[in-house]
Amino acid sequence: MEFPAHPLDLDAMLSRPQSGDPGPPRLARPHADRLSREQRLALYRHMRMTRTLEERLVALYRQTKVVGGLFRSLGQEADAVGSAFALERRDIMSPLIRNMGSMLVKGATPLEILRQYMAKGDSPTRGRELNIHFGDLVRGFVGQISHLGDMIPVMAGIALSFKMRQEDRVVLVYIGDGATSTGAFHEGVNFAAVQQLPLVVIVENNGYAYSTPTGKQTAANSFMDKALGYGMAGVQADGNDVLAVYDVTRAAVDRARAGGGPTLVELITYRRKGHAEHDNQSYVPTGEIEWWASTNDPIDRFVAWLGEHDGVTAEELAAIDASVSEEIDAATDEAELSPMPEPLDALVGIYGVPPTLDPHWYREGVRTAVEQHERPASWGTHDG
Amino acid sequence: MGEITYLEAIREALFEEMERDANVFCLGQDIGAFGGAFKVTEGLLAKYGEQRVIDTPISEAAIIGAAAGASHMGMRPVAELQFIDFISCGYDMLTNYIATARYRAFLPCPMVVRGPSGGYVRGGPFHSQNPEAAFLHTPGLKIVYPATAADAKGLMKAAIRDDDCVLFFEHKYLYRRVKDVMPAGDHVVPIGKARVAREGTDVSIITYAATVWKALEAAEQLEREDGLSVEVIDLRTLLPMDDEAIVATVKKTNRVMIVHEDTRTGGIAGEITARINETCFEWLDAPVLRVTAHDVPLPYSPPLEDFVLPQVRDIVAVARHLARY
Numbered sequence: 001m002e003f004p005a006h007p008l009d010l011d012a013m014l015s016r017p018q019s020g021d022p023g024p025p026r027l028a029r030p031h032a033d034r035l036s037r038e039q040r041l042a043l044y045r046h047m048r049m050t051r052t053l054e055e056r057l058v059a060l061y062r063q064t065k066v067v068g069g070l071f072r073s074l075g076q077e078a079d080a081v082g083s084a085f086a087l088e089r090r091d092i093m094s095p096l097i098r099n100m101g102s103m104l105v106k107g108a109t110p111l112e113i114l115r116q117y118m119a120k121g122d123s124p125t126r127g128r129e130l131n132i133h134f135g136d137l138v139r140g141f142v143g144q145i146s147h148l149g150d151m152i153p154v155m156a157g158i159a160l161s162f163k164m165r166q167e168d169r170v171v172l173v174y175i176g177d178g179a180t181s182t183g184a185f186h187e188g189v190n191f192a193a194v195q196q197l198p199l200v201v202i203v204e205n206n207g208y209a210y211s212t213p214t215g216k217q218t219a220a221n222s223f224m225d226k227a228l229g230y231g232m233a234g235v236q237a238d239g240n241d242v243l244a245v246y247d248v249t250r251a252a253v254d255r256a257r258a259g260g261g262p263t264l265v266e267l268i269t270y271r272r273k274g275h276a277e278h279d280n281q282s283y284v285p286t287g288e289i290e291w292w293a294s295t296n297d298p299i300d301r302f303v304a305w306l307g308e309h310d311g312v313t314a315e316e317l318a319a320i321d322a323s324v325s326e327e328i329d330a331a332t333d334e335a336e337l338s339p340m341p342e343p344l345d346a347l348v349g350i351y352g353v354p355p356t357l358d359p360h361w362y363r364e365g366v367r368t369a370v371e372q373h374e375r376p377a378s379w380g381t382h383d384g
Numbered sequence: 385m386g387e388i389t390y391l392e393a394i395r396e397a398l399f400e401e402m403e404r405d406a407n408v409f410c411l412g413q414d415i416g417a418f419g420g421a422f423k424v425t426e427g428l429l430a431k432y433g434e435q436r437v438i439d440t441p442i443s444e445a446a447i448i449g450a451a452a453g454a455s456h457m458g459m460r461p462v463a464e465l466q467f468i469d470f471i472s473c474g475y476d477m478l479t480n481y482i483a484t485a486r487y488r489a490f491l492p493c494p495m496v497v498r499g500p501s502g503g504y505v506r507g508g509p510f511h512s513q514n515p516e517a518a519f520l521h522t523p524g525l526k527i528v529y530p531a532t533a534a535d536a537k538g539l540m541k542a543a544i545r546d547d548d549c550v551l552f553f554e555h556k557y558l559y560r561r562v563k564d565v566m567p568a569g570d571h572v573v574p575i576g577k578a579r580v581a582r583e584g585t586d587v588s589i590i591t592y593a594a595t596v597w598k599a600l601e602a603a604e605q606l607e608r609e610d611g612l613s614v615e616v617i618d619l620r621t622l623l624p625m626d627d628e629a630i631v632a633t634v635k636k637t638n639r640v641m642i643v644h645e646d647t648r649t650g651g652i653a654g655e656i657t658a659r660i661n662e663t664c665f666e667w668l669d670a671p672v673l674r675v676t677a678h679d680v681p682l683p684y685s686p687p688l689e690d691f692v693l694p695q696v697r698d699i700v701a702v703a704r705h706l707a708r709y
Contacts, residue, residue, distance in 0.1 A: 129488045153446040157453020187446035352547035
């Protein structure tokens with residue numbers, strides 16, 4: 001660590017004793033060591049897909065085809081991908097805005113993500129929600145809402161249902177350094193600990209909540225330490241080392257599955273882009289982003305590791321990169337052809353029954369509504 | 385079969401629904417061994433155990449949020465708030481997460497949030513509230529507020545079976561004051577349907593919850609002293625509102641007042657007035673009038689509380705004004 005002004009002193013943080021009862025000391029990476037070469041290449045592909053897809057979204061954003069904000073996870077791909085990779089298919093997780101990688105691992109497709117960002121009528125939310133705020137219980141991910149912290153109680157409730165029905169399933173929920181300050185985080189984590197729920201809480205400490213550095217978010221030495229206060233296990237790992245992320249998350253997932261209750265996992269990473277694409281990061285000390293980009297990029301680090309330990313060649317990686325680009329190109333073409341939603345679809349599905357609301361009788365541009373409701377049924381009539 | 389109280393009727397509904405459907409469970413503060421602050425859940429723990437009768441920390445956001453998560457998976461949670469006043473601590477969960485879940489994410493929330501509500505009990509500003517209007521403005525939620533013991537049971541069973549989140553307001557003044565013989569069999573009262581509590585032809589009183597009984601008392605006095613025939617409509621469900629029942633009574637009496645215990649400004653009476661204006665304005669022979677609480681937090685001391693909350697004499701005075709108009 002040569003960058004003294006950085007808010008995260010990685011070495012100091014990672015050398016701290018682990019909090020709560022994290023089980024035996026992790027001298028090695030037993031879980032990561034059991035991954036096959038094929039699985040490790042899958043990790044690489046998910047990370048590359050995350051980064052390249054976001055780059056494509058930037059291009060579409062500049063063309064105003066992405067009609068809302070764009071949120072990047074540049075430099076955080078390892079923490080998203082490595083943690084979600086520790087889940088089984090039947091497990092359920094809820095991502096944050098910087099967990100596109102987690103969603104890809106859980107089976108979300110580039111086409112779905114592109115349609116979401118482009119507000120298309122055949123997007124997973126039919127144009128109702130933005131960006132990666134979508135879910136699918138079958139594939140095992142639940143869309144977050146913007147009110148940070150709310151997903152902790154909700155996901156604790158899903159974990160509660162697994163516990164009550166004695167289902168062999170685990171829940172994972174992501175939260176950022178900033179949202180650990182919310183009341184919902186506290187209430188949800190405390191409830192999960194009291195109930196010994198099969199819940200893994202990943203605290204992604206990426207240094208900033210919008211412009212607020214971690215030091216203005218908490219006076220605690222680490223987010224891991226918060227686990228102690230809840231009587232649950234707390235662990236910490238280098239979030240830019242995908243194998244370390246997988247290993248620590250897998251241990252927490254296994255503990256949850258075995259009935260050992262919830263674990264708080266703090267992953268140390270760094271947000272190299274602004275909160276969203278419009279954010280010029282004027283609040284970041286000079287040189288900080290460049291240090292992380294040149295010294296601690298999660299993909300660069302994993303590429304080096306794969307070459308050294310798995311003998312992965314540049315040609316193999318290039319082939320993966322090419323297949324990723326090909327998939328994104330095809331998905332972009334398809335998403336651009338997708339229709340925008342029909343206005344009347346905005347009135348469908350607020351309740352189970354009745355499924356559809358009546359349009360306001362005076363609303364222009366909704367032809368059928370105007371024809372049918374030119375005047376309300378009893379307007380100006382005396383016929384009862 | 386004898387009469388049972390409003391409170392016992394709710395308890396009976398909980399027992400019957402937990403017996404009928406293993407997905408139904410209760411969670412809340414002090415609902416287990418203690419049976420809840422008002423003893424609504426008394427006996428549930430002994431019969432169904434800690435797995436299905438969960439004592440929680442003092443965490444309304446966690447109670448309501450966890451209920452939502454469990455409901456996504458097909459459970460049917462019934463979350464108790466010790467007093468409905470504390471629903472504000474879960475407001476974000478209800479309005480931002482739960483109310484939008486089906487619409488934005490196609491995730492149903494078949495759950496009930498219930499709690500003792502309302503005043504006339506010297507409960508002071510934080511144990512007497514009627515916060516229903518705060519949620520009337522939230523598409524995606526349903527709101528019921530029964531006035532009778534039979535409706536309390538039937539609506540609770542309907543709420544538990546409903547595929548959307550139902551806010552179930554229980555009036556604590558009525559808990560042990562009103563009784564009914566429960567209808568035989570599986571007694572379910574449909575959500576969204578009002579009830580004609582008393583037939584009449586001269587003036588209509590549209591109301592719900594405890595003020596239904598105030599309105600009925602006023603109607604008797606008006607008949608006795610003025611020879612007026614007063615109709616009383618008990619809405620029972622506030623969201624979705626039974627527009628047909630409202631229009632029907634307007635067309636029948638042409639003189640309408642709305643009575644609620646909640647404060648006036650931004651209250652439900654204003655919404656009902658607007659609906660009458662839009663749908664049956666020309667049937668009115670007098671302006672729609674409101675009898676509500678004054679716009680203040682509800683004070684504790686009896687002379688203050690009695691002055692702030694709507695009383696029978698207020699309803700009588702406004703009904704006489706409408707009849708003369």
